């Protein structure tokens with residue numbers, strides 16, 4: 190397949206490098222200016238273009254600019270670059286709907302969205318992480334092309350409806366970001382107890398594996414899941430003493446876990462009545 194990448198950033202270049210390695214041909218890498226596309230294009234044997242130049246539409250154009258610029262960029266391209274016959278264009282956002290490409294659809298492009306459900310922090314590690322990652326696709330007559338392209342990179346395509354993208358994106362954020370809030374809390378509590386954070390790695394990896402093997406509710410473990418109110422009260426006392434800035438978050442997490450494990454009422458009662466111990470007690 191011939192590709193044009195518009196927006197040579199983290200996600201766009203991760204896909205470009207993976208596609209190049211998989212044997213696709215990258216016709217064009219398009220940056221804000223010719224200079225900003227130059228180095229990226231050289232990595233995938235492509236021709237660099239600035240956005241104001243006449244670049245080729247290719248069989249598949251990927252718009253990989255940040256979410257808030259997709260609609261504007263689509264309108265700009267629709268007004269200037271005619272699609273080659275059958276050409277498809279997709280953006281990479283998990284949140285922005287396919288309708289953001291309406292101007293390109295009006296200009297004769299087939300449109301879709303292609304959201305790698307993976308973190309792509311830079312082009313090199315991003316390219317390596319795409320194989321095995323799932324990718325959310327929103328399209329109609331471009332769906333087969335995008336799915337075939339995904340599979341050629343070792344990715345697993347799934348369909349996501351345009352009107353479900355915001356909810357899907359919230360789910361992805363909860364999966365990717367919320368565990369980090371709890372790990373940051375854990376990091377500080379380990380530090381205050383003189384234990385290295387690294388000691389938790391095998392435990393955390395086993396819990397994540399359990400969540401996907403058993404389901405997150407069945408994977409619940411620890412004193413809250415066991416209904417051990419006395420143990421959790423002692424934990425609250427210790428956290429309040431050593432890391433008082435975390436106590437509200439710790440208590441809130443206990444409430445969520447208690448609700449999930451069916452122990453909500455007994456923990457709500459304890460938490461409602463719990464008082465921070467006086468200093469020195």
Ligand SMILES: NC(=O)c1ccc[n+]([C@@H]2O[C@H](COP(=O)([O-])OP(=O)(O)OC[C@H]3O[C@@H](n4cnc5c(N)ncnc54)[C@H](OP(=O)(O)O)[C@@H]3O)[C@@H](O)[C@H]2O)c1
Pocket residue numbers: 195196197198199200201219220221222225240253254255256258262280281282283304305306307308309310
């Ligand atoms: N990174 C991830 O982990 C990830 C994962 C899945 C999906 N995505 C999606 O991928 C898309 C891009 O995200 P990103 O993280 O790759 O952002 P990014 O690293 O900031 O890359 C965006 C690129 O687009 C370029 N650009 C902006 N406006 C342009 C224009 N008018 N003409 C040409 N190029 C333009 C930027 O150039 P400048 O640097 O000059 O502004 C930059 O190279 C977003 O929709 C995001 O939701 C990202």
